[in-house]
Amino acid sequence: MAKRKNISSSVIRRLPRYYRFLRDLDKEGITHVSSNELAKRMRSTASQVRQDFNCFGEFGQQGIGYSVAQLREEIENILGIKCHYPAILVGAGNIGTAIANQVVFENRCFDLVGVFDKDPRKIGNHIGEIVIMTTDNIENFCEKNHVMTAILCVPKSAVDGLSERLYNVGIRSFWNFSHYDLSVKYKDVIVENVHLSDSLMRLCFKINRELSEEDN
Amino acid sequence: MAKRKNISSSVIRRLPRYYRFLRDLDKEGITHVSSNELAKRMRSTASQVRQDFNCFGEFGQQGIGYSVAQLREEIENILGIKCHYPAILVGAGNIGTAIANQVVFENRCFDLVGVFDKDPRKIGNHIGEIVIMTTDNIENFCEKNHVMTAILCVPKSAVDGLSERLYNVGIRSFWNFSHYDLSVKYKDVIVENVHLSDSLMRLCFKINRELSEEDN
DNA sequence: TAGATTGTTAATCGATTAACAATC
DNA sequence: TAGATTGTTAATCGATTAACAATC
Numbered sequence: 001m002a003k004r005k006n007i008s009s010s011v012i013r014r015l016p017r018y019y020r021f022l023r024d025l026d027k028e029g030i031t032h033v034s035s036n037e038l039a040k041r042m043r044s045t046a047s048q049v050r051q052d053f054n055c056f057g058e059f060g061q062q063g064i065g066y067s068v069a070q071l072r073e074e075i076e077n078i079l080g081i082k083c084h085y086p087a088i089l090v091g092a093g094n095i096g097t098a099i100a101n102q103v104v105f106e107n108r109c110f111d112l113v114g115v116f117d118k119d120p121r122k123i124g125n126h127i128g129e130i131v132i133m134t135t136d137n138i139e140n141f142c143e144k145n146h147v148m149t150a151i152l153c154v155p156k157s158a159v160d161g162l163s164e165r166l167y168n169v170g171i172r173s174f175w176n177f178s179h180y181d182l183s184v185k186y187k188d189v190i191v192e193n194v195h196l197s198d199s200l201m202r203l204c205f206k207i208n209r210e211l212s213e214e215d216n
Numbered sequence: 217m218a219k220r221k222n223i224s225s226s227v228i229r230r231l232p233r234y235y236r237f238l239r240d241l242d243k244e245g246i247t248h249v250s251s252n253e254l255a256k257r258m259r260s261t262a263s264q265v266r267q268d269f270n271c272f273g274e275f276g277q278q279g280i281g282y283s284v285a286q287l288r289e290e291i292e293n294i295l296g297i298k299c300h301y302p303a304i305l306v307g308a309g310n311i312g313t314a315i316a317n318q319v320v321f322e323n324r325c326f327d328l329v330g331v332f333d334k335d336p337r338k339i340g341n342h343i344g345e346i347v348i349m350t351t352d353n354i355e356n357f358c359e360k361n362h363v364m365t366a367i368l369c370v371p372k373s374a375v376d377g378l379s380e381r382l383y384n385v386g387i388r389s390f391w392n393f394s395h396y397d398l399s400v401k402y403k404d405v406i407v408e409n410v411h412l413s414d415s416l417m418r419l420c421f422k423i424n425r426e427l428s429e430e431d432n
Numbered sequence: 433t434a435g436a437t438t439g440t441t442a443a444t445c446g447a448t449t450a451a452c453a454a455t456c
Numbered sequence: 457t458a459g460a461t462t463g464t465t466a467a468t469c470g471a472t473t474a475a476c477a478a479t480c
Contacts, residue, residue, distance in 0.1 A: 010471065012421060016414035020395060034437060043400050046437090047473050054439060062438040063480035079417050080424035094318045098310035103412045109420040148423070173423050175416060179236060184259050190426060192419035194412065196319045198232035200391060201295050203408035204325035205228060207364070207389050208296035210406060226447065250461060262461090263449050270463060278462040279456035 011052050015079060017042065018052070022072040034065035085110050085148040087175075088141070090162060092117040092125070092132050095177055095196075096153030100127045104151065113145050118158070135162070142169045151175045152182075160185075227268050231295060233258065234268070238288040250281035301326050301364040303391075304357070306378060308333040308341070308348050311393055311412075312369030316343045320367065329361050334374070351378070358385045365389045372396050 021042055025033055035046040035053075042049075053059055053066075059074050060066045076082065087110040089100050096115075104112045105128055115127050116135045125132045133141065141147070150166050152159060152174055159180040166174075173190040176182055179198075182191045237258055241249055251262040251269075258265075269275055269282075275290050276282045292298065303326040305316050312331075320328045321344055331343050332351045341348045349357065357363070366382050368375060368390055375396040382390075389406040392398055395414075398407045 007425070008471075012418055015421060016411070016417040017397075019417065020414070036437080041400070042397070045473065047475095048471095050437095050439065051472075058439065060438050061480060062478070063436050065437065079421045081417065081420060083420065083424060085420075085423065094314035098314035099412070102310045103416060107413060107416050110416065149419070172426075173419060175419050181233075181258070184257070190419065190422045192415050192422070194410065194415055195232070196315070196410065197323060198236070199408050199410055200319060200323050200326065201232040201235065201297065202228055203365070203389065203391050203406065204297060204299065204301070205231060205295045206406045206408070207301065208299060209223070210388075224447075252461080261449065263451095264447095266461095266463065267448075274463065276462050277456060278454070279460050281461065 007055055011055055014044075014052060015075065018049075019072070019075045019079060019081075022068055022075060025068045026072055031068055032065050033068055033071075035060070037065075079109075081109050083109050085173075086113045086145050087111060087149040087151060088114040088116060088138075088145075088147050089127075089151040089153060090116045090135065090138070090166075091153035091155075091158070091177075092119075092122050092127060093153060096151075097127055099151065099153060099177070100130075110149060113147065114141055116141075139165060139169045142166065142171060147171060149173045149175065151177070153177045156180050223271055227271055230260075230268060231291065234265075235288070235291045235295060235297075238284055238291060241284045242288055247284055248281050249284055249287075251276070254282075295325075297325050299325050301389075302329045302361050303327060303365040303367060304330040304332060304354075304361075304363050305343075305367040305369060306332045306351065306354070306382075307369035307371075307374075307393075308335075308338050308343060309369060312367075313343055315367065315369060315393070316346075326365060329363065330357055332357075355381060355385045358382065358387060363387060365391065367391045367393070368398075369393045376401075 021038065035049040039046045039049050053071075056074065056078050059071050087104070089096055089104065089112060092115050100112060100115065104110060112128075112130060115130050115132045116138055117123065117132050118135045120134070122132050123134050148171070150171050152163065154162060156179045159178045159182070163174070163182055163185070167186060167189070172188065174182055174192070176191055176193050177196070179195060182189060237254065251265040255262045255265050269287070272290065272294050275287050303320070305312055305320065305328060308331050316328060316331065320326060328346060331346050331348045332354055333339065333348050334351045336350070338348050339350050364387070366387050368379070370378060372395045375394045375398075379390070379398055379401070383402060383405070388404065390398055390408070392407055392409045393412070395411060397409075398405060
């Protein structure tokens, strides 16, 4: 690990992508890679690759490049993938259920320990092996289970009240799928937003721009 | 609309968020807003707000501010939300189904005209009013229906072959949920990526960083 | 040794912030 | 008119790219 500068958000954004490409290289049986080769694969630049890695330490060897296995391991440590943070998911609707099944159960850094919904018809149903509980006693559950992170898949109207309750029992990190900007209300909170409709609007914008350029 | 500079990706990233906040202001019955007020709400800066809007034209009035309704409308036009692009969704698994029901049916820029899956057991099932079809004849369907955009919710292993087929029938815009970097392979393609597991890893990283800072 | 490639410093480029004249 | 706030130019800050000495 070593160095600890202030990592810029640009670098953070790229980290998981490095990890993915290194995992692929590893699978392909490639043992060493130069910043130049890696950059080509990722459509990045050798300079950027080296600068990014140098935020964290010196992982390469002059004249030779980087050991794929070692670099992969380093990035794994930097990301902290081997941690186990107890997490809950709130809102067992379409998205919530899909996220739980397809992403959360497969990830290695967060352990899903509870799923909550306010719809009485859903209470008692299962997601994986987890029983859906009512949100009424969510505070107790969080305290008992030392919940670190909440995954928010509830509608916008419900986030405000809910996030406040979770904040009050000490939860300070959120994976937020709702159309609500948590960081506007709380500033000592870690938030990763997945604003799906924002993403779709950006796609729309890019298409329009492309089409209007063709007209010229 | 007016001006047409090269809009930076930083500005594009922020556009849908402006749109959301303006919609909220509108709902609250607020008719005028200054760059300063808007910035406060969004935890941005007045300078940035004005700079961003000025990429597209002059929407404000000195001494008074911006008309919420007008600005909202302008951003709607900039984003192109009122367009109707025929889109297909490929991969009717957990995520695919959730995305279709919760995001795609509710958006206004893309019309979902077809859903595809290769699993024979899913063929014939419905998502909303749309019947799930086999991917075998996806090319024909795309051509007949002038499909503009593909939403990719298939596993990584399937993306490579599938995206090639879609590219070959002329599809040049993708909303990509798979762990695969389409833009590495095709450079004349518009891609919006939603790499969910990348997002979760970033959250993990940020938590770890926070915790290790507390140790100091 | 010669060639390759790193780590790192310096140069460039772009994005954000500050300042201010124009004007409602 | 005086106060407020824009649009826009200039200054600052940060991120990316280029360059190169160190070294495997």
